[in-house]
Amino acid sequence: MAEARKKTPDFSIALSWAKKNKWVRIEKGKIVIVKKPTKIEEREALRNIDLKKPVGERMLRVLISRKLVEKVRKDSYKKIKKMAGKEVTTLSPELIKTGMWKHVKIKPYNVSVRGEKLYPGKRQPYNRFLLQVRQKLVELGFREMTGPVIESEFWNFDALFQAQSHPSRDWAQTYTLKKPRQGFLPSKKLVERVSAAHENGWKTGSTGWGYKWDPMKAANLMPRAHGTACSARQLARGVDVPGKYFAIKRCFRPDVIDATHGVEFNQCEGIIIDESLNFEKMLGILKMFAIEIAGAVEVRFYPDYYPFTEPSVQLSAKHPQLGWIEFAGAGIFRPELTEPLGVKQPVLAWGLGIDRLAMCKLGIKDIRHLFSQDIDWLRRQRVTV
Amino acid sequence: MPTIEVNYQDLQTLVGEHIPLDVLQEEGILYAKGEIEEIEGEVLKVDIKDTNRPDLWSAEGIARELQGRYGTKKGLPAYAVKPSGLTVKVSPKLKNIRPLTVCAVVKKLNITPDVLSQMIQLQEKISVTFGRNRKEVAIGVYDLHKIKGPIKFTSVKPDGIRFAPLEFNQKMTPAEILKKHPKGLEYGGLLKGLKEYPLFIDSAGEVLSIPPIINSNHTGKISTATGDIFIECSGFNFKFLVPALNTIVAALADRGGQIQSVRVDYPDGVRHTPDLRPKKTKVNVDYVKEVSGLKLSRGQICELLEEARYETRPKGKSIELLYSAYRQDIMHPRDVIEDVIISYGYNRIKPVFPKLVTTGGVSDIEKFSDAVTDVMIGLGFQETLSYMLTNKNALFGRMNLPEGDVVEIENIVSSNWSVFRNWLIPANMEFLAKNKHRTYPQNIFEVGDIITPDRAMETKTRDRRRIAASSSGARTGYEYMASVLDALFSSLGLEYQLVPARHPTFITGRVAEIRYNRKSVGILGEIHPKVLNSWDIENPVVSFEIDLGKIL
Numbered sequence: 006m007a008e009a010r011k012k013t014p015d016f017s018i019a020l021s022w023a024k025k026n027k028w029v030r031i032e033k034g035k036i037v038i039v040k041k042p043t044k045i046e047e048r049e050a051l052r053n054i055d056l057k058k059p060v061g062e063r064m065l066r067v068l069i070s071r072k073l074v075e076k077v078r079k080d081s082y083k084k085i086k087k088m089a090g091k092e093v094t095t096l097s098p099e100l101i102k103t104g105m106w107k108h109v110k111i112k113p114y115n116v117s118v119r120g121e122k123l124y125p126g127k128r129q130p131y132n133r134f135l136l137q138v139r140q141k142l143v144e145l146g147f148r149e150m151t152g153p154v155i156e157s158e159f160w161n162f163d164a165l166f167q168a169q170s171h172p173s174r175d176w177a178q179t180y181t182l183k184k185p186r187q188g189f190l191p192s193k194k195l196v197e198r199v200s201a202a203h204e205n206g207w208k209t210g211s212t213g214w215g216y217k218w219d220p221m222k223a224a225n226l227m228p229r230a231h232g233t234a235c236s237a238r239q240l241a242r243g244v245d246v247p248g249k250y251f252a253i254k255r256c257f258r259p260d261v262i263d264a265t266h267g268v269e270f271n272q273c274e275g276i277i278i279d280e281s282l283n284f285e286k287m288l289g290i291l292k293m294f295a296i297e298i299a300g301a302v303e304v305r306f307y308p309d310y311y312p313f314t315e316p317s318v319q320l321s322a323k324h325p326q327l328g329w330i331e332f333a334g335a336g337i338f339r340p341e342l343t344e345p346l347g348v349k350q351p352v353l354a355w356g357l358g359i360d361r362l363a364m365c366k367l368g369i370k371d372i373r374h375l376f377s378q379d380i381d382w383l384r385r386q387r388v389t390v
Numbered sequence: 391m392p393t394i395e396v397n398y399q400d401l402q403t404l405v406g407e408h409i410p411l412d413v414l415q416e417e418g419i420l421y422a423k424g425e426i427e428e429i430e431g432e433v434l435k436v437d438i439k440d441t442n443r444p445d446l447w448s449a450e451g452i453a454r455e456l457q458g459r460y461g462t463k464k465g466l467p468a469y470a471v472k473p474s475g476l477t478v479k480v481s482p483k484l485k486n487i488r489p490l491t492v493c494a495v496v497k498k499l500n501i502t503p504d505v506l507s508q509m510i511q512l513q514e515k516i517s518v519t520f521g522r523n524r525k526e527v528a529i530g531v532y533d534l535h536k537i538k539g540p541i542k543f544t545s546v547k548p549d550g551i552r553f554a555p556l557e558f559n560q561k562m563t564p565a566e567i568l569k570k571h572p573k574g575l576e577y578g579g580l581l582k583g584l585k586e587y588p589l590f591i592d593s594a595g596e597v598l599s600i601p602p603i604i605n606s607n608h609t610g611k612i613s614t615a616t617g618d619i620f621i622e623c624s625g626f627n628f629k630f631l632v633p634a635l636n637t638i639v640a641a642l643a644d645r646g647g648q649i650q651s652v653r654v655d656y657p658d659g660v661r662h663t664p665d666l667r668p669k670k671t672k673v674n675v676d677y678v679k680e681v682s683g684l685k686l687s688r689g690q691i692c693e694l695l696e697e698a699r700y701e702t703r704p705k706g707k708s709i710e711l712l713y714s715a716y717r718q719d720i721m722h723p724r725d726v727i728e729d730v731i732i733s734y735g736y737n738r739i740k741p742v743f744p745k746l747v748t749t750g751g752v753s754d755i756e757k758f759s760d761a762v763t764d765v766m767i768g769l770g771f772q773e774t775l776s777y778m779l780t781n782k783n784a785l786f787g788r789m790n791l792p793e794g795d796v797v798e799i800e801n802i803v804s805s806n807w808s809v810f811r812n813w814l815i816p817a818n819m820e821f822l823a824k825n826k827h828r829t830y831p832q833n834i835f836e837v838g839d840i841i842t843p844d845r846a847m848e849t850k851t852r853d854r855r856r857i858a859a860s861s862s863g864a865r866t867g868y869e870y871m872a873s874v875l876d877a878l879f880s881s882l883g884l885e886y887q888l889v890p891a892r893h894p895t896f897i898t899g900r901v902a903e904i905r906y907n908r909k910s911v912g913i914l915g916e917i918h919p920k921v922l923n924s925w926d927i928e929n930p931v932v933s934f935e936i937d938l939g940k941i942l
Contacts, residue, residue, distance in 0.1 A: 126767035126833070129775040136760070143750035151753055154778065154810070154841055155797060155851040172441070172522055176801050183800040185843060185850035211722035215629060226849060228799070228810075247746040255778060255839075259803045268807055269777045279746055284731055285683030288741035306736035308423045308728070310391075310440035316681070316728035318736060319439070337681065339724060351681070376775050380825040380832055383772055 006034050047073070130386040131375040134363045135253055138273060141298055147251040147275055152235035154255065157188040159223040161230055163199055164237040165313040166342040168214040169222050173230075173312070180228045180259050187224040195241060196220065198345035209340040228257035232274035233313065236354060240346040244278050251275035253359070264371040274356040276338070282351040284316055284337065291333050291355065295322040299332050299362055314354055315339050327365045333357050392515045393427065393437045396449040400504040401434070404453035404644065406462045414456075421459050421698075421732060422452040444520045444633065445716040448512040449504070450641035458697040459733065466701035466712050469643050469666040474650035476620070481544035482657040488528075488588040488601060491543050491624040492635045492663040493652040495534060496642045501614045505645050509612070512641060516634050517602075524577055526630040527623055528602030529638070530590065534618040536609045538594040543624070545586035546600075553597035554607040564589075564600050573604045590622060598622075620652075633718035635664050640716045668701070668712040673723045675707050681727045683742065684734060694733035695726070755855050758942045759837045762857055765881045769874055771833045771859055776817040778839065779807035784816045788924040790894045797841050797851055810841040814858035815895070815933050819917070822862050823925040830929055831863030837938070860917075860933040868900050868916045871932040875904070875914055884941055888914065895921055904936060912936035 010016045020036070023029045029036050050064045054074060068074045085099050089108040093100065100106040128136070139149075152160070162174055172178065190196050198207055200220070206213035229235075235252040244250070253273045260266040277290065288306060295301035301322035309319035314336020322332040335355035343352050363375060367386075377383060402408055409418055415426045419436060423446060428435040438446050445451045457463040474495040499505070513529045521527025548565035555562060555571050562570065564587045568578040580602050581587050590598035592609070599605040601624040612619065619642075623635045639649045654661045675688045686694070692702040692709060701712040711726065719725060731739075763773060779799070786793045797810040811817065817836055825832060837857045844852040861871055872888070879886045888902040893913060895901075901915030914934040922931060 122829070124770075124772065124829075126770040126772055128763070128767065129773040132773060132775055139752065139756075143752060146746070146748040146750045148748070148750055149752040149756065153847075153849045153851065154839060154853050155849045157849060170522070170526075172519070175522070181800045183798040185797070185845075188847075188849040191848070206721065209722065213721065216627075226851075245748065247748055249746065249748045249750070257779070259801055262803065268803055269779060277744075277746070279744065282744060283681055283683030285739055285742045286744040288736075288739055289743035292741045293743055306739075307425055308420055308439065308732045308736060310423065310442060312442075315722070315724040316731050337724075340722060376777060378774070378776070378821050378824045380772065380821070380828050380834070383774070 006031070006036055009036055047071075124384045127383070127386065127388060129377075129383065130367055131363055131377075133388070134366060135271060135273075135359070138298060138357075138359055139251075139253055142251045142273075142275070145249070145293075145297070147249045150235040150239045150250045150252040150275075152229070152238045152252070152254070154229055155182070155188075155226055156229045156234045157190065157223065158225045158227055159190055159196075159199070160237050161227060161234045163203065163218075163223045164241065164342070164346060165233055166202060166339055167312045168203065168216065169219060170216065171312060176259075178258065179230050180257050182226045182228070185226055187221075188226045190220060190224050191241070195345070196223070199223075202341045202345045206341060207345055209344045211339075211341045213341065229254065230258055231256055232272040232356070233354065236274060236276045237342075237346065239276065240343060240348050240352065244276075244348060246350055247277075247279040249275065249277050262373070264373075267372045267376075269376070270360050270372070272356060273359045274354070277353040277355075278348065278350050280350050282337070282353050284318075287318065287335055287337065287353050287355075290353065291318065291320045291335055294355070294357060295320055295332055298357065298359075299330070300324055301332070305329075309334060309336075311336055313339055313342050324365070330361060330365060331358055332362065391437055391439055391441060392447050392519050393435055394447055394511055394515060396434050396436060396452060396508070397504055398429075398432045398434055400508075401449050401453055401456075404449055405456045405460060407456075407460050409456065409460060417735065417737075418456055418459070419452070420736065421455040422446045423732070424452065440719070441519060442719045443717070444512075444516050445637045445640070445714070447515045447519075447637075448641050449508050450644040451637070453644065454699055458699050464696040465699065466668055467640070467644075467699055467714055469640055469649060469715075471649045471651050471664065471666050473662070474652055475539075476650075477540040477653045477655060478622070479540055479542050479544075479655045480657065481542065483545045483586065484543065484588060487545050487584055487586060488624050488626065490626060490628060490631060491622050491654060492628070492631045492661070493541075493620065493622040493654060494635055494639045494664045495618065495620055495650040495652060496639060496647040497534075497618045497650060499617055499619065499642060499645065499647040501612070501616055503614060505642075506612065506614060508641070509638075512638060516637065521625070521630060521634060524602035525580055526625045526627060527634045528625065529634065530599045530601060530605050530610060530622050530624075531612055532598055532605065532609045532620045532622075533612065533616050534620045537592045537596070537598065537620055540593055541598065541620075542589075542591050542593075543622075544589055544591065546589040547586055550586075551589065551591075551597060555604040556607050556610055558607055564603075567600070567604060571604055577603050588624065629718065632663075632665070633716055636666060636714075636716040639664050640666070640714065664715075666715045669715060669717070669720070670710070670712055671720055671723070671726065672708050672710045673726045675709065677723055678727050678730055681724065682731050682734075684731070684739070686730070686734075691730055694730045697733045698729040700726075700729070755939060755942060758938055759855060759857075761882065762878065762938060763835075763837055765878050766835045766857070766859060768881075769833075769877055771835045771874075774817070774821050774834050774836045776821065776836060776838070777807065778810055778841070780811045780816065780820075781806055781808050784820060785809065785812060788819070788921065789816055790918055790921050790924070795843050797843060812840055812842050813935060814838060814840055814856045815860070815935050818858050818860040818933055819921070819925050819927070819931070822860060822927050822931060826926070826928055831861060831866055833859075833861045835859035855938045856935055857938055858933060858935040860931050862927070862929045862931040864929060866930060866932055868914075868932050871914060871916075871934060875934050878936075882941070886911075891915075894918070904934065906941050909940065911940040 050060045053060050085105045092110040092112050094112045200218040201207035203218040232252045232254040256272045295304045299322045303323035305321045307319045309317045311317045317336035320333040323329050338352040338354050423440045424436045424438045427437050517524045549563040552561040568574040588601050597606045598609050623631045625631050651662045695702050703710040796812045802808045839853045887905040891903040893901050896915030903910050904912040917931040
């Protein structure tokens with residue numbers, strides 16, 4: 006039966022008709038043919054109608070009920086003839102078909118009145134903005150990275166060379182999970198290298214943080230606190246050289262919620278890998294982002310600090326309408342991070358403050374509004390940003 | 391990123407040069423990794439971006455960087471330390487309480503109001519930001535003349551001693567302080583569960599403090615009249631304590647104070663603190679050029695590092711370096727290279743755009759999500775976006791479902807956001823509930839991830855991309871959403887079947903399982919009035935939810 010279903014259009018109608026006429030019966034999910042119909046009355050009747058020959062009353066009712074023919078009242082033609090010279094509101098199909106439209110006056114409307122409100126389906130404005138950023142990055146040759154929402158501290162912090170006592174790993178700064186609590190650590194080899202980098206710098210020429218690294222802490226699960234966790238995974242998975250990668254990911258922090266802090270937000274981050282990269286080029290890339298993505302006319306660089314990059318930089322961009330905004334943070338990943346993950350080339354890491362830019366562009370003062378639950382606001386939004 | 395306040399005049403006096411405010415703002419403050427956020431009269435509010443450089447968190451620290459760059463003093467700042475003759479005896483009882491301290495004496499201080507405010511601010515920022523809210527570093531500063539050495543660092547029972555804590559005249563036991571004193575209430579948690587509390591006490595029986603809570607009012611009160619001081623930092627790890635103490639004494643020495651060392655007797659040996667002997671490292675000239683991209687000679691690199699307060703000794707391709715003992719952030723030559731570039735000036739560098747040929751792209755699930763979104767928009771549905779964090783009531787109770795297994799947050803900020811969503815239709819319901827006074831019909835959808843526990847996965851969870859769509863209004867109905875679903879599948883070129891199902895969220899007889907390749911991939915149905923009542927929704931709702939990963 007399943008096979009017949011695939012091969013036959015309008016299968017269920019066909020089957021029930023065949024059963025009704027006792028042409029087939031169903032036995033254990035299989036269709037058994039009882040008798041083959043010699044002539045099909047419906048087909049004959051349709052042919053007769055087409056040839057303007059008479060058809061039996063019973064057969065006509067069947068055809069109408071199956072919507073194979075339509076009944077048109079003869080008197081409707083008479084009705085239309087009566088309309089000659091009159092004013093009509095509706096240009097009906099009858100008027101068009103009979104040509105009677107030539108003999109009636111079509112009532113004019115008050116065309117200066119606007120139509121009733123209609124709401125088209127639209128993208129959520131913040132999502133549309135994120136999509137535009139994503140498309141821009143793809144055009145610039147960046148490939149998307151993936152990673153789970155629930156991460157181990159290992160990928161969120163340890164693999165990024167963030168010491169286990171670092172304040173950002175404090176529970177006031179980072180969500181912890183009640184259920185499930187711990188995940189699995191990656192391969193023993195990788196864990197040993199990362200642990201050595203923390204404890205004594207491993208083979209990187211660094212002193213390391215100089216403490217006893219705890220694998221149990223690294224196995225703790227947490228909602229991803231930054232998109233950089235995806236970069237760490239990408240580096241460990243292996244990267245193309247040259248390689249450009251990005252991720253726009255939902256991140257989570259137990260912030261006090263106000264107009265500029267939400268517990269959920271999106272981060273746009275990425276990495277660029279090549280033997281030829283250096284700080285000068287880092288600035289070049291950031292400037293290009295500021296122009297291409299933030300529409301900046303001027304940029305300024307500030308020394309900055311991130312636990313996983315050295316040297317580090319922050320870029321402020323001047324937008325012609327919005328003024329100066331802190332737009333990007335970046336740096337060259339520390340060797341204590343890249344070498345244990347198996348990457349020898351310089352890795353430039355960057356992050357863009359897209360939530361702030363989205364707020365500026367959408368004219369939003371409160372970050373919570375990016376996830377607006379107000380259908381009127383969504384309906385009012387323009388489709389251009 | 392501590393924000394500190396410094397007085398513009400005081401800063402210039404410390405530097406010994408006039409620095410115009412616009413130069414300071416545009417260029418000077420960047421040498422201290424700072425950004426001036428606000429100017430109120432003479433007071434500058436500066437955001438210092440480096441959380442790993444407490445030495446920059448004071449007017450004195452910023453001034454050291456400016457001295458190097460504006461020419462008054464370059465190279466290594468030198469700090470002489472003479473012994474004070476004071477001894478601190480550390481009791482073995484502290485082993486599991488708060489075992490370590492490093493101490494110093496600073497004499498002949500002229501404590502002006504500027505000096506006092508900077509000293510208090512630096513102490514506060516170090517103990518809060520660098521010292522992890524006093525857990526790793528608690529700092530006490532005392533009037534040396536009110537103390538009779540040797541000092542004992544020991545422990546005491548919560549009701550074992552009485553003294554007047556800072557800003558109080560009345561004597562209290564440590565236990566009372568934890569209950570009544572504002573600092574006791576703020577930091578008491580750090581002593582939770584301890585049978586004895588740490589105590590600094592002098593040989594005359596005068597209490598100095600119970601760290602990390604509070605000083606005594608008698609010995610631990612500093613004013614502009616104080617000339618000689620005793621400082622202690624206590625905690626668990628010298629890696630925090632040593633730079634904290636060194637930073638404070640260096641700042642006071644920059645104000646004209648004389649640093650003197652204290653003998654700290656540990657059960658297992660003696661330490662003389664502070665130790666301000668410079669630290670050593672080195673960088674390779676080629677590595678500096680490679681990382682920075684700047685075409686610098688060895689001489690230029692040395693000059694830039696001298697400005698950043700290093701002493702430089704060039705040797706062949708390499709430069710040996712001495713740097714101050716208050717710096718604890720240098721782990722790798724990279725850290726030195728950043729100082730070279732900061733000295734050079736970030737905004738003096740001409741950005742170079744690298745030409746790297748790579749191909750861009752997004753993952754298949756993102757492309758597929760976009761295609762699904764396009765069809766839904768074409769069908770007149772408004773896209774919505776909601777938090778992934780929600781609560782059990784929204785996922786289960788209000789959806790007429792028994793409680794199931796979900797990913798739960800431990801340290802919740804709000805009970806509204808305590809678990810991760812494990813299906814998406816509740817997000818539609820919440821949205822519709824908030825818009826019941828808006829124009830109907832309301833046709834909405836969301837494409838987003840849900841998370842389900844999965845023991846086999848590395849992170850014990852699995853993310854799934856879903857779509858949930860709902861139509862609500864007086865005239866909407868099951869048939870309409872069945873058509874929308876059909877349009878979606880047809881547009882994606884996918885075959886599917888609807889099979890009658892049972893699900894407590896939906897009206898019995900109006901709910902179907904969506905099957906694709908004989909596998910269940912979603913659900914379509916009219917929401918049960920019980921569920922509508924629980925969300926206080928007054929119009930019928932028909933919804934479907936599909937796991938996009940299963941039909942991709």
